[in-house]
Amino acid sequence: MTGTRQVRPDASTRTTLGKAADENFPVAPFFLPRAWRDDLMAVYGYARLVDDIGDGDLAPGGADARHLGLGPEEAEDRIALLDAFEADLRRVFDGTPRHPLLRALQPTVRRCGLTPEPFLGLIAANRQDQLVRRYETYDDLLAYCELSANPVGRLVLAITGTDTPERIRRSDEICTALQIVEHLQDVAEDLGNDRIYLPAEDLKRFHVTEDDLARPTAGASVRALIAFEAERARELLHAGTPLVGSVHGRLRLLLAGFAAGGLAALDAVAAAGFDVLPGPPRPTKPSLMRQAGAVLLQARREG
Secondary structure: OHHHHOOOOOHHHHHHHHHHHHOOOOOOOOOOOHHHHHHHHHHHHHHHHHHHHHHOOOOOOOHHHHHOOOOHHHOOOHHHHHHHHHHHHHHHHHOOOOOHHHHHHHHHHHHHOOOHHHHHHHHHHHHHHHHOOOOOOHHHHHHHHHHHOHHHHHHHHHHOOOOOHHHHHHHHHHHHHHHHHHHHHOHHHHHHOOOOOOOHHHHHHOOOOHHHHOOOOOOHHHHHHHHHHHHHHHHHHHHHOHHHHOOOHHHHHHHHHHHHHHHHHHHHHHHOOOOOOOOOOOOOHHHHHHHHHHHHHHHHHHO
């Protein structure tokens, strides 16, 4: 098992793991126990690679496809890559996976007793991305987040041995909110990939067209729409933050960082006047620290 953990990362794997620094929240901060950091990075590497497959954002050269046993003609076929990745994921549980990131994940799965379901949910979300480009209702979007985001929080709780039904419910609220925040930051990028994660019913309500979303800067109607969706995400984050007060020690700091990352990103969106079209508004370190302090203060009062 130790030998499996020490798989030497190749260039594509280092590229995937390096994206952790670009997230709105800390993935595996230094103050956590080394075992937790290793496990969280293993799960992050898996989740990041699945998203990169679904977004067509793999490292150049086709190394990931080769790891999965695919030839050059299949290296650009996202469905084929996702199918091969799912097959390799199943080897994590009953054999020896081929991809280095999955070989690195295997000790975490065994030690923490993780099940295939959350990992399969992330693959299902990225398959859905290949087929579904628009979401009619907010409930439709929430169902997508159940696959694309909520499994990550459930894995964090499982790794730390703190998963209870109530904590899972709160975690789902935070993770769904984080996914919505990311969608708000990436409206222009997503549209460039022919995807819109703003519910169609809300576009109609605010009299926003797809052409409006394609402009260099947002008009008043787009800003009003983004403000509405941002408030929804903020309410979800606040609903989920009792999760932070239900745990203790360094885990409390980690979960506070997740919630604070989403809140600070929403602060950045608001500071941009809800104009997300020129590019993703990014949270500042002072805003992140301020929000983390507020979340921890609330946790102390509730705990």
